Amino acid sequence: MILQAENLTKSFGGLRAVGGVSFTLEAREILGIAGPNGSGKSTLFNILTGIPFGPDSGRVVFEGNEIQSVAPEALSRSGIARTFQRESIFPSLSAVDNVLVSVEHSGRRGSDRENEAAAIAALDAVGFPQTLHNAPTATLPIFFRKTLMMASALAMSPRVLLLDEPASSLTPGEIEHMKALILKLREAGISILLIEHVLPLLMTVCDRLVVLDQGKVIAQGLPTEVVADPKVVEAYLGQAAK
Numbered sequence: 001m002i003l004q005a006e007n008l009t010k011s012f013g014g015l016r017a018v019g020g021v022s023f024t025l026e027a028r029e030i031l032g033i034a035g036p037n038g039s040g041k042s043t044l045f046n047i048l049t050g051i052p053f054g055p056d057s058g059r060v061v062f063e064g065n066e067i068q069s070v071a072p073e074a075l076s077r078s079g080i081a082r083t084f085q086r087e088s089i090f091p092s093l094s095a096v097d098n099v100l101v102s103v104e105h106s107g108r109r110g111s112d113r114e115n116e117a118a119a120i121a122a123l124d125a126v127g128f129p130q131t132l133h134n135a136p137t138a139t140l141p142i143f144f145r146k147t148l149m150m151a152s153a154l155a156m157s158p159r160v161l162l163l164d165e166p167a168s169s170l171t172p173g174e175i176e177h178m179k180a181l182i183l184k185l186r187e188a189g190i191s192i193l194l195i196e197h198v199l200p201l202l203m204t205v206c207d208r209l210v211v212l213d214q215g216k217v218i219a220q221g222l223p224t225e226v227v228a229d230p231k232v233v234e235a236y237l238g239q240a241a242k
């Protein structure tokens with residue numbers, strides 16, 4: 001086991017966005033986090049990484065160490081990195097310069113040439129086209145903005161990578177590329193937590209699924225078992241009916 005969440009909670013005023021969530025992530029596993037809109041998925045990522053805030057209570061154990069109180073920057077240097085559901089690129093910077101910002105915060109800062117080589121290696125790892133390395137990122141198509149965010153996360157050399165809806169707003173063809181990329185990152189030895197609310201996508205890439213509804217885990221296990229669970233069907237149908 002590389003990561004363990006134990007009884008995590010986070011409230012906003014009277015709203016319990018995450019209410020006692022526990023799960024484990026095995027080394028080299030892809031664990032899917034599913035659930036309808038507003039079920040607490042992104043908040044779970046926030047409190048796991050401390051970006052932008054930690055949990056109200058509960059424990060997070062990463063490689064045997066409790067990390068729920070570790071400052072976010074120290075945490076990302078220690079091997080956990082995330083992407084955001086909303087875009088978090090610097091639009092006025094080129095792709096290489098975006099990733100360089102991460103390299104320079106990775107705790108592995110070298111010479112300018114070494115840093116640039118590390119940024120380019122991260123872009124290569126996500127298949128980002130060389131022709132776009134120096135293009136302004138504001139005008140990039142969404143697929144490349146998403147892979148750029150992944151490259152910035154990879155520049156931190158994470159052993160655990162948290163991806164928040166990497167496939168949302170992509171075309172079916174782009175989703176296939178994104179799936180292949182996620183599987184490739186796992187092959188490279190990275191353990192992955194993957195948020196998506198599209199169940200069919202999760203079913204094809206995840207080893208196990210955790211399903212949240214109203215901040216609580218309503219099912220977890222093998223994807224085929226989880227999607228057949230009446231509680232999961234009901235949570236998703238409830239959303240469709242809204």
Ligand SMILES: Nc1ncnc2c1ncn2[C@@H]1O[C@H](COP(=O)(O)OP(=O)(O)OP(=O)(O)O)[C@@H](O)[C@H]1O
Pocket residue numbers: 012015017035036037038039040041042043044085197
């Ligand atoms: N910073 C915040 N302040 C107040 N309420 C918040 C904050 N972040 C999230 N919430 C609320 O917490 C609940 C869970 O939100 P969260 O973004 O974690 O859901 P989600 O499962 O990621 O949803 P989606 O699928 O739409 O991305 C929602 O009711 C949301 O409005």
Ligand SMILES: [Mg+2]
Pocket residue numbers: 041042043085
């Ligand atoms: Mg979300």
